[in-house]
Amino acid sequence: MSKLWNFLAMVWYQLTFKPQPLPDNIRLDGLTAIVTGANVGLGFEAAKELASHGLSKLILAVRDLSKGEAAKAEISREAPECEILVWKLDQESWESMVTFSRRVSIELDRLDIVLLNAGLKRLEFTQSPTGHEAHIQINHLGTALLSLLLVEPLRRTARQTGKPSRMTITASSVAFAAPVQDILEPKGGKGIIPWLDNPGSFIPGDSRYSLSKLLDVLWTRALAARLDPTDIILNTLNPGYCKSAFHRVDATAEWASSFLAWSSAEGGYHLTDAVVRHPDSHGEYLSEQRIRPVPRIASSAKGKEVQTKLWDETIALFKAECPDANIDEFTRGE
Numbered sequence: 454m455s456k457l458w459n460f461l462a463m464v465w466y467q468l469t470f471k472p473q474p475l476p477d478n479i480r481l482d483g484l485t486a487i488v489t490g491a492n493v494g495l496g497f498e499a500a501k502e503l504a505s506h507g508l509s510k511l512i513l514a515v516r517d518l519s520k521g522e523a524a525k526a527e528i529s530r531e532a533p534e535c536e537i538l539v540w541k542l543d544q545e546s547w548e549s550m551v552t553f554s555r556r557v558s559i560e561l562d563r564l565d566i567v568l569l570n571a572g573l574k575r576l577e578f579t580q581s582p583t584g585h586e587a588h589i590q591i592n593h594l595g596t597a598l599l600s601l602l603l604v605e606p607l608r609r610t611a612r613q614t615g616k617p618s619r620m621t622i623t624a625s626s627v628a629f630a631a632p633v634q635d636i637l638e639p640k641g642g643k644g645i646i647p648w649l650d651n652p653g654s655f656i657p658g659d660s661r662y663s664l665s666k667l668l669d670v671l672w673t674r675a676l677a678a679r680l681d682p683t684d685i686i687l688n689t690l691n692p693g694y695c696k697s698a699f700h701r702v703d704a705t706a707e708w709a710s711s712f713l714a715w716s717s718a719e720g721g722y723h724l725t726d727a728v729v730r731h732p733d734s735h736g737e738y739l740s741e742q743r744i745r746p747v748p749r750i751a752s753s754a755k756g757k758e759v760q761t762k763l764w765d766e767t768i769a770l771f772k773a774e775c776p777d778a779n780i781d782e783f784t785r786g787e
């Protein structure tokens with residue numbers, strides 16, 4: 454889909470669709486949820502909505518504990534019955550992600566819901582401390598590693614309760630406008646991730662962000678194919694164009710948000726809808742709170758090859774750069 458067509462489609466749904474909160478009769482009593490990027494924006498609003506539907510325990514996964522405590526205070530006012538814990542998580546640090554997942558295994562007796570929502574947009578090339586380009590590190594590698602690390606506690610809970618646990622990855626409709634050539638034919642001869650880490654591949658603007666969101670869609674499909682949906686229902690979604698601090702680096706997007714964007718709360722409604730409802734959405738992409746077709750590349754034969762390459766490269770990278778991560782079930786035979 455061309456960038457212009459994607460833009461027009463976005464304008465249409467922003468003006469005509471009204472995001473809906475979870476129906477009042479949905480109760481989450483007894484359940485435990487993790488939300489990443491939960492201190493502000495869509496993650497905060499989604500965490501608040503989950504808590505207000507009777508959730509028993511909520512882990513706000515944040516990279517700044519003081520911001521997390523402020524979010525906790527606000528959510529607690531609306532949902533005093535929910536036990537809220539603020540845990541440190543930095544997707545630019547392998548150690549932080551591994552420590553977080555160990556804490557989940559040791560300290561939580563169950564895990565029912567995971568919203569992998571943290572993300573960033575930059576218009577200029579920046580490198581994370583791990584050496585990877587920042588979108589690749591935070592939006593793809595960080596999200597992907599957590600999705601693997603949290604499979605075991607989600608699955609254990611599902612087998613105890615007899616009900617599938619839920620995991621949702623926040624993507625975006627900008628995935629439809631991503632520069633796919635960079636992943637179809639990465640230059641440099643070393644693969645997709647080394648090419649995207651190369652400053653020479655970065656075009657100033659939002660195209661790397663779009664590409665990182667396409668990687669979220671491809672990763673969701675690759676991992677979903679390896680999971681049993683009676684254990685974990687995994688999906689991905691577009692929360693729509695929403696007012697939040699997210700667009701602060703992008704003057705045009707920030708300006709247009711004043712008349713086109715939904716509120717952060719309405720963005721959050723999409724996250725809670727995707728992670729609580731739609732039992733038939735395993736491996737699927739949701740937009741406007743319903744299952745929608747994926748970007749064409751994701752369903753094409755060539756796209757499936759790219760998806761396999763992305764999976765293989767990502768798993769090999771975790772083995773090499775994050776050997777402490779317990780992802781053995783996914784590395785066997787790789």
Ligand SMILES: NC(=O)c1ccc[n+]([C@@H]2O[C@H](COP(=O)([O-])OP(=O)(O)OC[C@H]3O[C@@H](n4cnc5c(N)ncnc54)[C@H](OP(=O)(O)O)[C@@H]3O)[C@@H](O)[C@H]2O)c1
Pocket residue numbers: 489490491492493494495496515516517520542543544545570571572573591623624625626691692693694695696697698699700720
């Ligand atoms: N807003 C939109 O229009 C829109 C549209 C489509 C998709 N999305 C997606 O929705 C998600 C949430 O966006 P938002 O609008 O709520 O943005 P936001 O207000 O900027 O929130 C982003 C969250 O991600 C966290 N984060 C960033 N880097 C991190 C890292 N290295 N480790 C851990 N957490 C990190 C941020 O923490 P700090 O506060 O500490 O920076 C913050 O909590 C993102 O994945 C974004 O791509 C947003």
